[in-house]
Amino acid sequence: MKLFTSVNDVTDIKALAAEALQLKKDPYAHQHLGKNKTLGLVFLNPSLRTRMSTQKAALNLGMNVMVLNVDKEGWALELRDNVVMNGTTVEHIREAAAVMGQYVDIIGVRSFPGLKDREEDYTEVVFNKFVEFCGVPLVSLESATRHPLQSLADLVSIEELKTRERPKVVLTWAPHIKPLPQAVPNSFAEWMCKADVDFTITHPAGYELSTDFTQGATITHNQDEALADADFIYVKNWSAYEPYGKVLPGNEEWMLTNDRLKITNNAKVMHCLPVRRNLELSAEVLDGPNSIVVHEAGNRVWAAQAVLKQMLEAL
Amino acid sequence: MKLFTSVNDVTDIKALAAEALQLKKDPYAHQHLGKNKTLGLVFLNPSLRTRMSTQKAALNLGMNVMVLNVDKEGWALELRDNVVMNGTTVEHIREAAAVMGQYVDIIGVRSFPGLKDREEDYTEVVFNKFVEFCGVPLVSLESATRHPLQSLADLVSIEELKTRERPKVVLTWAPHIKPLPQAVPNSFAEWMCKADVDFTITHPAGYELSTDFTQGATITHNQDEALADADFIYVKNWSAYEPYGKVLPGNEEWMLTNDRLKITNNAKVMHCLPVRRNLELSAEVLDGPNSIVVHEAGNRVWAAQAVLKQMLEAL
Amino acid sequence: MKLFTSVNDVTDIKALAAEALQLKKDPYAHQHLGKNKTLGLVFLNPSLRTRMSTQKAALNLGMNVMVLNVDKEGWALELRDNVVMNGTTVEHIREAAAVMGQYVDIIGVRSFPGLKDREEDYTEVVFNKFVEFCGVPLVSLESATRHPLQSLADLVSIEELKTRERPKVVLTWAPHIKPLPQAVPNSFAEWMCKADVDFTITHPAGYELSTDFTQGATITHNQDEALADADFIYVKNWSAYEPYGKVLPGNEEWMLTNDRLKITNNAKVMHCLPVRRNLELSAEVLDGPNSIVVHEAGNRVWAAQAVLKQMLEAL
Numbered sequence: 001m002k003l004f005t006s007v008n009d010v011t012d013i014k015a016l017a018a019e020a021l022q023l024k025k026d027p028y029a030h031q032h033l034g035k036n037k038t039l040g041l042v043f044l045n046p047s048l049r050t051r052m053s054t055q056k057a058a059l060n061l062g063m064n065v066m067v068l069n070v071d072k073e074g075w076a077l078e079l080r081d082n083v084v085m086n087g088t089t090v091e092h093i094r095e096a097a098a099v100m101g102q103y104v105d106i107i108g109v110r111s112f113p114g115l116k117d118r119e120e121d122y123t124e125v126v127f128n129k130f131v132e133f134c135g136v137p138l139v140s141l142e143s144a145t146r147h148p149l150q151s152l153a154d155l156v157s158i159e160e161l162k163t164r165e166r167p168k169v170v171l172t173w174a175p176h177i178k179p180l181p182q183a184v185p186n187s188f189a190e191w192m193c194k195a196d197v198d199f200t201i202t203h204p205a206g207y208e209l210s211t212d213f214t215q216g217a218t219i220t221h222n223q224d225e226a227l228a229d230a231d232f233i234y235v236k237n238w239s240a241y242e243p244y245g246k247v248l249p250g251n252e253e254w255m256l257t258n259d260r261l262k263i264t265n266n267a268k269v270m271h272c273l274p275v276r277r278n279l280e281l282s283a284e285v286l287d288g289p290n291s292i293v294v295h296e297a298g299n300r301v302w303a304a305q306a307v308l309k310q311m312l313e314a315l
Numbered sequence: 316m317k318l319f320t321s322v323n324d325v326t327d328i329k330a331l332a333a334e335a336l337q338l339k340k341d342p343y344a345h346q347h348l349g350k351n352k353t354l355g356l357v358f359l360n361p362s363l364r365t366r367m368s369t370q371k372a373a374l375n376l377g378m379n380v381m382v383l384n385v386d387k388e389g390w391a392l393e394l395r396d397n398v399v400m401n402g403t404t405v406e407h408i409r410e411a412a413a414v415m416g417q418y419v420d421i422i423g424v425r426s427f428p429g430l431k432d433r434e435e436d437y438t439e440v441v442f443n444k445f446v447e448f449c450g451v452p453l454v455s456l457e458s459a460t461r462h463p464l465q466s467l468a469d470l471v472s473i474e475e476l477k478t479r480e481r482p483k484v485v486l487t488w489a490p491h492i493k494p495l496p497q498a499v500p501n502s503f504a505e506w507m508c509k510a511d512v513d514f515t516i517t518h519p520a521g522y523e524l525s526t527d528f529t530q531g532a533t534i535t536h537n538q539d540e541a542l543a544d545a546d547f548i549y550v551k552n553w554s555a556y557e558p559y560g561k562v563l564p565g566n567e568e569w570m571l572t573n574d575r576l577k578i579t580n581n582a583k584v585m586h587c588l589p590v591r592r593n594l595e596l597s598a599e600v601l602d603g604p605n606s607i608v609v610h611e612a613g614n615r616v617w618a619a620q621a622v623l624k625q626m627l628e629a630l
Numbered sequence: 631m632k633l634f635t636s637v638n639d640v641t642d643i644k645a646l647a648a649e650a651l652q653l654k655k656d657p658y659a660h661q662h663l664g665k666n667k668t669l670g671l672v673f674l675n676p677s678l679r680t681r682m683s684t685q686k687a688a689l690n691l692g693m694n695v696m697v698l699n700v701d702k703e704g705w706a707l708e709l710r711d712n713v714v715m716n717g718t719t720v721e722h723i724r725e726a727a728a729v730m731g732q733y734v735d736i737i738g739v740r741s742f743p744g745l746k747d748r749e750e751d752y753t754e755v756v757f758n759k760f761v762e763f764c765g766v767p768l769v770s771l772e773s774a775t776r777h778p779l780q781s782l783a784d785l786v787s788i789e790e791l792k793t794r795e796r797p798k799v800v801l802t803w804a805p806h807i808k809p810l811p812q813a814v815p816n817s818f819a820e821w822m823c824k825a826d827v828d829f830t831i832t833h834p835a836g837y838e839l840s841t842d843f844t845q846g847a848t849i850t851h852n853q854d855e856a857l858a859d860a861d862f863i864y865v866k867n868w869s870a871y872e873p874y875g876k877v878l879p880g881n882e883e884w885m886l887t888n889d890r891l892k893i894t895n896n897a898k899v900m901h902c903l904p905v906r907r908n909l910e911l912s913a914e915v916l917d918g919p920n921s922i923v924v925h926e927a928g929n930r931v932w933a934a935q936a937v938l939k940q941m942l943e944a945l
Binding site: 589602 | 705720721725726732
Binding site: 027028043046047048049051052053055056059060069072177273274275276277278279283286287293294297298301 | 351353355379381383385387388389390393396397398399400401404405406407409410411413414415417418419
């Protein structure tokens with residue numbers, strides 16, 4: 001594997017999830033692969049789980065890790081082409097990406113969307129500059145429109161904890177006060193559409209995701225209908241795709257509660273985290289026996305390790 | 316050892332200090348203990364000595380280290396329970412602590428007091444959330460009311476450099492312009508009260524520490540009386556316990572000078588650092604032959620290493 | 631080697647460059663040297679290339695690395711002597727440097743000039759405090775007036791890519807909107823004056839560098855004359871030395887373009903980076919076949935590794 005930016009970079013997602021679960025059983029068996037290899041983790045935005053789990057995955061594989069909070073520790077990056085850099089940006093992403101590629105064997109990059117210009121975000125203008133110029137295998141630590149390491153960890157969690165062969169998985173929109181990216185729901189949707197699951201998306205009218213990510217999913221505005229008999233509920237807020245990046249008024253009743261869990265098949269509740277308690281998801285669910293959010297976060301290590309292992313094998 | 320948050324977590328402080336001094340002589344003898352083990356260092360506040368010395372201690376033991384400046388690199392943490400998170404905080408400490416525990420074998424946490432609400436600070440509301448939810452052995456990198464790695468390093472320094480069996484150790488208040496936590500003096504006091512030393516605390520009226528930490532100490536408002544014949548002087552500012560977190564006017568004359576050292580038994584001068592020169596402690600003392608502040612800071616490595624070693628042995 | 635702060639710390643720059651190129655061929659041959667040795671990288675200012683390349687160099691040598699962004703992660707440093715620290719600074723550089731030296735075997739320090747007080751900058755007041763107090767071998771990661779790791783990497787690049795025995799190397803001033811330090815041009819000049827090259831400096835009137843760094847160089851205000859038949863062009867902005875730290879009006883026509891490259895000997899174009907596109911250097915040159923800026927940045931690893939290797943050998 002040379003690139004891990006979406007489900008389309010993976011030939012067999014089931015096999016990759018199985019490899020992650022195998023690594024969970026035997027984390028240190030492949031340390032020869034990472035010897036004298038360096039992973040660079042480049043953050044243009046905050047990160048806790050991705051930062052720590054990907055580091056841990058690399059260490060398990062015997063790699064060295066260098067972390068760069070590029071705008072804080074390096075230089076303010078210019079992302080646009082064909083400009084005279086006489087403003088506040090100090091280094092162009094073309095040079096920054098190319099230079100970082102000189103120092104590492106594999107690079108991971110996190111870059112959030114601006115949520116202002118849909119065309120720019122959805123063509124992954126910033127992220128693709130890294131892909132184009134860094135010159136080394138690249139793993140997405142979340143881009144404007146996708147978060148594939150999260151989605152792989154989610155698939156791993158479902159494969160690990162499912163109690164029937166083809167579980168019902170529901171992605172449900174949740175309330176929030178700020179506009180959040182569509183990266184996590186987009187990505188989860190496109191992974192689930194390729195997985196052996198019965199996949200439903202539910203959200204209020206106005207929160208339709210781009211259809212590029214939801215081919216094959218059942219989509220409904222009726223949350224109760226969606227939750228009925230669900231095995232896994234993936235809770236997540238996202239801002240509107242149209243009008244782009246907006247929070248629509250209302251919909252506070254979409255927050256998942258214990259009461260609503262009753263109509264499910266004792267569903268396991270997932271969330272990528274961070275989660276705002278009692279706004280996106282009730283404390284009673286988070287602290288209750290159905291929540292697997294911490295377990296799911298733990299699986300981030302094995303997802304990242306499976307991807308890095310395949311990249312190291314292809315170096 | 317599963318927890319290192321105060322002197323009460325240690326069964327034999329003299330033996331622990333002796334182990335630290337033994338590690339100082341032979342730092343790399345236990346690298347098998349740390350193989351494939353990861354220490355996570357989580358900072359909610361600045362740190363220089365604790366950050367570097369604890370990293371070094373872990374590296375000496377063969378561990379991997381991941382450092383997280385959580386509010387800067389991760390997400391703004393919510394510390395209160397039972398709130399609707401519709402403000403500026405993005406992640407609750409319950410999830411953050413639990414998730415971090417997924418990625419590390421031992422966690423270290425630094426979290427300063429707010430100095431506004433004594434009840435909240437002295438019940439260690441924030442810190443105890445980490446203890447409760449992280450799920451792995453935890454070492455305090457300084458909490459609201461204690462700094463036990465510092466106190467252990469202080470004990471190590473006294474054991475190493477004492478010239479009589481039972482030295483006289485004096486904790487003296489020093490002036491400052493800002494309200495500082497009581498964590499270092501509290502912690503130093505409770506360690507010294509259990510150590511083989513003759514222990515005196517001196518401070519201006521109004522700066523009484525909580526008596527929970529000072530049982531067995533001689534306490535006086537007369538600095539000269541306290542310093543007489545002292546072998547070690549521990550210089551430190553703290554804000555008032557009552558009224559909580561306040562700086563009382565005056566008391567600038569409490570700054571230690573060379574002149575005052577004359578009444579001591581050629582005392583060694585200690586400070587946890589950072590120290591404000593010529594405000595808390597005179598430059599002439601800091602730069603003079605009696606200061607052991609840098610040596611003391613160096614001993615932070617061996618204190619941390621002794622604690623981490625015992626934690627690794629108990630994993 | 632105990633100190634690497636300028637060309638004057640090196641006995642044979644040609645041999646050091648040759649060692650760097652040898653390490654480039656066989657990066658991992660000396661990992662026994664770094665075993666249980668720790669490099670501390672201390673940044674008072676931003677860094678991308680220096681930060682990553684020096685880390686990588688140390689890892690190649692088997693060292694551990696600890697990175698400290700001292701003002702952000704540690705404490706605001708006081709740099710002046712003989713003051714009462716009753717302002718915003720929390721720790722004096724004397725203690726900070728001495729303490730950091732307790733935790734590492736070799737220290738690297740970056741500290742930019744203030745560009746306000748030439749005397750202070752050019753006597754390296756801040757930097758020399760680190761040298762004086764840290765107590766361990768020190769490598770400059772760029773100081774107020776020099777950037778020797780960059781200059782060594784530049785020499786390495788020239789030695790590696792030159793097509794005639796004694797190439798013509800030209801340092802040309804480039805436009806900028808903000809006052810930049812003279813550290814890179816000073817340092818490049820003093821290295822080139824000792825190298826086997828024909829060295830010319832060209833800049834607009836008013837941008838004369840301190841003659842302490844340019845002994846032996848040909849200096850001209852005529853850029854075309856300087857560029858004629860050049861093999862290497864080192865592009866760099868700097869602010870005036872007199873009036874100190876000022877940007878003089880005009881001189882935008884000094885930006886290097888493809889058209890101007892025609893008068894050279896198909897010159898390779900160098901820059902230390904970061905570079906402001908279309909302000910300091912045209913995009914057409916940066917993206918064209920003559921630019922070696924990324925290759926040059928890659929050589930930062932081998933320059934740092936050669937220096938660290940010599941320091942480890944002398945421990």
